[in-house]
Each structure stands twice: as structure tokens, then as C-alpha cells.
Amino acid sequence: MFNNEEPILVKEHTLPVGIRQSVSDSPQIARGSTNQKVTVNNVLTMGLDGMIAEAGQPGSEQSFDVFVRGISKFGDYIKLDVKEDAVDLQEDEIITTYDIDSMIWVTHKLQFKQATKVFVLPYEGKKAPIHRNNHTYVEILMPRSDEDKASRRRSEWFSKSFPLSAIPHTHFAQTGEGAGSINIYVFFPRMIHRDEFTGRRVTLIPYPVQDMWFTEVVLPAIIAATVPGYREYVDFTLNEWRWRASNNKRFYDTKTTPVRSSALVDMQECMRRIIEDNPDDLDLFGSFFFVSDIRGCKGLTYDPNPYEALMKEYPSMDWNYAMKRSNGQILLDIGIAFHPNPTQPGALTGLWKLDSLQASYDAAGMNKGTTHHSCTLRDVGGLQADMEQIRSRAVQLPFLSSYQLSFEAIRQPGVDEYFCEDSEAYDASPVFKDSCDKYVSIYKGAIGKSYGVRHEIRGSGAAVREILIHAEESVCVLRLSQVDALTSHNSVRQEIS
Secondary structure (H helix, E strand, C coil), rough: CCCHHHHCCCHHHCCCCCCCCCCCCEEEEEEEECEEEEECCCCCECCCHHHHHHHCCCCCCCHHCCCCCHHHHCEEEEEEEEHHHHHHCCCCHHEEEEEEEEEEECCCCCCCCEEEEEECCCCCCCCCCCCCCCCCCCEEECCCCHHHCCCCCCCCCCCEEEHHHHHCEEEEEEEEHHCCEEEEEECHHHHEEEECCCCEEEEEHHHHHHHHHHHHHHHHHHHHHCCCCHHHHHCCCCCHHHHHHHHHHHHHCCCEEECHHHHHHHHHHHHHHHHHHHHHHHHHHCCCCCCECCCHHHHHHCCCCHHHHHHHHCCCCCCHHHCHHHHHHEEEEEEEEEECCCCCCCCEECCHHHHHHHHHHHHHHCCEEEEEECCCCCCCCEEEECCCHHHHHCCCCCCEEEEEHHHHCCCCCCCCCCCHHHHEEEEEEEEHHHHHHHHHHHCCCCCCCCCCEEEEEEHHHHHHHHHHHHHHHHHHHHHHCCCCEEEHHHHHHHCCC
8 A cells, every 4th residue: 555664754744733724704695596695794793602692592483583594683694603602721621532443454464363263154244344435445456458468568567546445345254352353354356346237336245156255265275274183163065054053043143163373374375276276267256355454442542552552452463463564554543532621610512623624634635525514513523534645655644534522422333324314304204203302312411521522543553653652742733723622512502402
């Protein structure tokens, strides 16, 4: 993925302070089909507390005027400025935490310190294990043309960058136990294609193809890598494994067989040898590679030295081996979060100022990215962006994400639809009303809680370790220039109500 073993200028690209672009605050209202801008002079600027006071009783006509039409009781247009509710905090009133939230290791040759549990039955999910773009890319060599193959004078290969979510893959193994487990997937770049009707990438491998993979490649490799005295426990066909799984609920839930760390190396060599010896039938599995994945481990790595905690909590991973560029590419997500000190009275909510955040992203050489506004607020929210590809290959920081931790109140990992269908809302159906009731219940539960802000940096293992060395220095600069003062959570709570 990256050009060199070691990254360059990592410190300069970590939480840099950029130059904010001036934004016109002149109030304008769009009217008519020509979308003509008309300047409005009677504008009243107020904060969240001011809007709540102006609204009067909940459900009244005046509250609709304020929160729906944006008009005060005197007929002025309301311009919301959340900074009017800001609370200035001292250095000791903000807690800064560091953690590593995830790990992705792309490699051709797996090696672990402990045994792995290899899957012996096909993957049964409705979507591929990595069905969303996780901002991890690999360079795929494109097949040469027949003309290039026939001509001995041309031997160059063209490559193209693909996200992992666009490459067909299935599960392969797991290592570690409990919260310290690591998922391992196998990817097949020769299967990359689009659906002929939808034009979308197809990444979920059909059962018949998976059956061939397990029958012809995985199961024979497991048997070959097993010592003779133990083969009676693994020498089964795919149908026999299915039969054993159907009569054992514990095994049915896991569908794996253990493989020692030393035998895993032999197993991979055997898998490649099987494919090379039968190219007519198994060529589609050629050039396979592996991806090891750890997700949501921030709670285990919350430590002054997150990388040391990561190695301790995941002892099955051979971190020294994975960190070497010759053994693949490892990526880590480091999270830097700012929280209001819980010992201070009153609940507070942290907000990112989008102009400062965008300026920082620009200074770091990020692409345009995606802005996530907080509700309908223009100036505060979150931001996600990939780094320019040429710069990323040298600096080794491909992706940044900044968001407000108040999102955790409603977050549902893995859920694509957070509310309900638009049609349900139009009809005011029971589904819509039930969704509203659930959200009201969640918001009531958030009353009195404080929320901070979080900044996540994805980088190579070497880049993240360097970030940790200079993190405190970068954070001190950020505190002075980029993090908005924490706004009164009581105001946010009342607005939601």
C-alpha cells in the first residue's frame, strides 16, 4: 500500500492547524422558482437557550413558529449561533484519552503466535463480511492482454487500486479467544466483477463456488498440514462436516477446526500448491490473500500507551512479524478524544467547529470528504475524508474521521436505517410513531450525561507508533485553536424535547 517501510512527516500531518476560510454571515432567503437570493435585514441572532425561551409552551403555535418556521414572536428571522451557549473550560476541565480502535492487516502469508480455528464450512451471511468500504485499499495487477502475453518485448503490468469491500471474499479463520479474538478473511482478486444488471461490485461468493473452495483447497490442505496421528479428527468431506455440524449445536455455531501456528504455514503453502497443480478448475482462486481484522477494541486499549495495551490484549497476533512491510501492510486506527471532566457540575456536549475542522483537513492534504452536520446546524458537526493518494503513500495516513460522541446515544453498529422508511413517516404509520417513541426514550436517557468529541486517524503501524510519540504536543496545539468550547447540554436536551 505504501511506498516505504517508514513514513515521512507524520508529526506535521497530525492535527495540523489550518487557515479558516471566511464564511459570509449575511442572512439570505431563497424565494421563487428562480432560486433568487433576497437579503433579509430583520434577523435576530440567538443561542439554543434563547430559542427555547422564545418558543414558550411545547406544542404551542409560537413554538412552531420558532422551531419550524424560524421566526420570532415579533416576526424576525432567527439566526442560531450555538456559541452563545458556550462554556469556557480550563485545561484541567478537559480529559484527553488515547486508544487504538481497530486493526487491519493485509498479507499473503499469515503467521500467529497461537493456534487458529479454521472454518470448514461456507460462509452463510447475506452480505460479505466486509460489505462496506472501510477505507482500506490494495493495488491489484490487471490481467495482461493476449497481445502482451504473445509479445516478449512487453512485460509491464498495469495496476488499479481497489477497496477491500469491492473484492470477493469469505471467512477463513479466527485466532484468540473472547474479546481478544481476531477475524481472518480470504480474498480472491481474480473474481472481481460487476453484476451485469445492476453494475455493482459482487463480493458475496455463491455457495457452489465456496463449496469448491472448501472441497478442493481448504479441507485437503488441513488434512495435509495435520500430523498422521490426528488426521482421524479432520479427514472429512464437506458433506461429512455438514452432517457433524447438524448434530452438534456447539460445533454448528463455530464450524471450525483448530490448526497449530506452525501447521498454518504449511497449510497455506499446500493451498497454493493445490491451485497451481490444477489451474483449469481452480484458477479463479489464484492470487488469494488474507485480511486479519480487529474492530471496536478501544475499550481494551484505553491506556497511556495504547499500542502496548493492544499487544497485551491480543497475544495471539505476532506484532513484530506483522509490522514488517515485507510481510504485508498493517493499519491501525488511533482515537484521540476530548471529554468534559465528570467532576465539573452540569452536563456538557462537545461540538466540532466545521470551519476549523475543514481547515485542519485541508492542511493535512485530505480530499473533500463527507460532512455530517449535527441535526440542521450549519457550523458544527463531523467530517470524514481520505488523504490524497500520492501524499498518503508517503505519509501513510490514508483516512481521518472526526465526530461528536453525542452520536453514541443513538448509535447502532451495523444498522443501515436509523429511523424508518420515508413512506412510513408520510403516512404517520404505527412504525413511524414507534420510531419516534423509541428516540424520545433514548434522548430522555441521555439527559444529564456529558459527551465529548473524537478524532480518529488511520495509519500504518509505523505511522501510528510515531503519532503516539508526538500526540500530546499536537493535542495541546489543537486545544488552543480547533476544539469549540463545550456547549450547555441542558440547552441541547430541551431542544430535543
